[in-house]
Amino acid sequence: MDDWLTARAKEMRRAPALYERRLWRLLRDRRLETLKFRRQVVIGRYIADFVCLRHRLIVEADGPSHEDRASHDAERDAWFTDENFLVLRFSNGQIENRPWEVIDAITTASKRMLATD
Numbered sequence: 566m567d568d569w570l571t572a573r574a575k576e577m578r579r580a581p582a583l584y585e586r587r588l589w590r591l592l593r594d595r596r597l598e599t600l601k602f603r604r605q606v607v608i609g610r611y612i613a614d615f616v617c618l619r620h621r622l623i624v625e626a627d628g629p630s631h632e633d634r635a636s637h638d639a640e641r642d643a644w645f646t647d648e649n650f651l652v653l654r655f656s657n658g659q660i661e662n663r664p665w666e667v668i669d670a671i672t673t674a675s676k677r678m679l680a681t682d
Contacts, residue, residue: 567610574612577605584626584657585614591668592624598672609648611641616650620678624671625654651678 581589581604592602592615602624606616615624623645627638642652651674655667 567607570607570610570612574605574607577612581605582626582628584628584660587664588615588624588626588655588660588667591664592671597668598675600671600675608650609644611644613645613650617675620675621650622671622675622678623650623652625652626657626660627654628657 585604589604591597592600592604595601600617600620600622602615602617604615606613608616608623613623614626616622617624625638638654642654645652653670653674655670659667
């Protein structure tokens with residue numbers, strides 16, 4: 566594993582962005598349908614914001630920095646998909662104003678991923 570990537574993931578866990586903290590409050594401690602999520606996890610050459618390994622589900626909080634990185638995010642999502650992960654992306658607005666929609670999308674996706682096992 567890349568030492569720089571591992572160090573960067575640790576740094577991101579220590580100082581998460583505001584909406585990553587808010588999303589983590591929804592996901593942590595198996596609060597969501599007993600799904601176990603980990604945050605800022607190195608997978609291959611990328612860092613996933615949140616991952617439920619059992620269901621091969623990645624949840625990303627997309628802030629303003631992602632607006633200029635659409636092609637990078639598409640490449641990243643394609644790589645994760647090739648590795649049999651499902652990637653869900655949520656904007657800051659969704660996380661802030663419609664958390665119930667975020668929760669519903671995650672639980673629906675987890676059931677779908679479990680059914681494909």
